[in-house]
Amino acid sequence: MFREILKDVVEDTPGALGGVVMGYDGITVESYASPPSDQITVEAVGMEFSVILSQVRTATQMLEAGEPEALTIRSSSLVTVFHLLDDQYFAALTLGPDGNPGKARYLLRVHAPRLREELR
Amino acid sequence: MFREILKDVVEDTPGALGGVVMGYDGITVESYASPPSDQITVEAVGMEFSVILSQVRTATQMLEAGEPEALTIRSSSLVTVFHLLDDQYFAALTLGPDGNPGKARYLLRVHAPRLREELR
Numbered sequence: 001m002f003r004e005i006l007k008d009v010v011e012d013t014p015g016a017l018g019g020v021v022m023g024y025d026g027i028t029v030e031s032y033a034s035p036p037s038d039q040i041t042v043e044a045v046g047m048e049f050s051v052i053l054s055q056v057r058t059a060t061q062m063l064e065a066g067e068p069e070a071l072t073i074r075s076s077s078l079v080t081v082f083h084l085l086d087d088q089y090f091a092a093l094t095l096g097p098d099g100n101p102g103k104a105r106y107l108l109r110v111h112a113p114r115l116r117e118e119l120r
Numbered sequence: 121m122f123r124e125i126l127k128d129v130v131e132d133t134p135g136a137l138g139g140v141v142m143g144y145d146g147i148t149v150e151s152y153a154s155p156p157s158d159q160i161t162v163e164a165v166g167m168e169f170s171v172i173l174s175q176v177r178t179a180t181q182m183l184e185a186g187e188p189e190a191l192t193i194r195s196s197s198l199v200t201v202f203h204l205l206d207d208q209y210f211a212a213l214t215l216g217p218d219g220n221p222g223k224a225r226y227l228l229r230v231h232a233p234r235l236r237e238e239l240r
Contacts, residue, residue: 048179052172059168066196076186
């Protein structure tokens with residue numbers, strides 16, 4: 001089911017390269033990439049940022065700014081949208097520089113309850 | 121000059137609470153908040169995330185994804201848009217949950233060259 005949800009999100013987001021559901025320990029639950037050659041990129045991005053995401057959780061709680069929900073990181077060649085699912089897992093979508101991160105963020109939010117249900 | 125630029129960005133962004141130019145060491149160069157009571161929030165957010173931002177720089181370089189440019193963090197009560205100015209400084213804008221982070225990101229990018237010039 002994870003794979004179907006990730007596939008839907010990736011294929012409905014202009015410019016998306018792939019999606020992943022991952023733990024903050026950097027271990028992949030499931031990933032989907034289109035074309036499949038981008039799978040390495042998607043999982044590498046998730047791994048590099050997994051520790052940072054758990055620090056973002058801590059920082060947001062310190063600031064009493066409510067539960068952290070989403071994080072977008074933009075560099076010159078890649079945009080990544082993270083959606084924090086719970087205290088153990090997150091979903092991420094990588095996009096090319098001309099992708100639509102707003103759509104990615106929206107679709108991840110819409111599908112988050114189904115992803116959370118699958119993780120139970 | 122920092123203050124004038126931050127004031128322009130904050131006042132032109134719907135829902136903005138304040139802006140700051142800060143080092144990755146968490147030391148404020150300049151901040152502007154409207155109303156002034158939000159100054160504490162803006163500087164606290166910058167400080168909490170300053171270390172995370174320097175890790176984002178490292179992670180992006182590891183991934184060979186080009187220079188990191190912008191980062192948006194959204195929680196249930198606060199949205200913060202960060203623009204990485206160089207290897208020492210960043211600018212950040214905090215917004216309420218109904219603010220316009222797209223406008224914030226755009227204005228920070230437009231004003232980044234002037235901020236960089238001031239930092240020299």
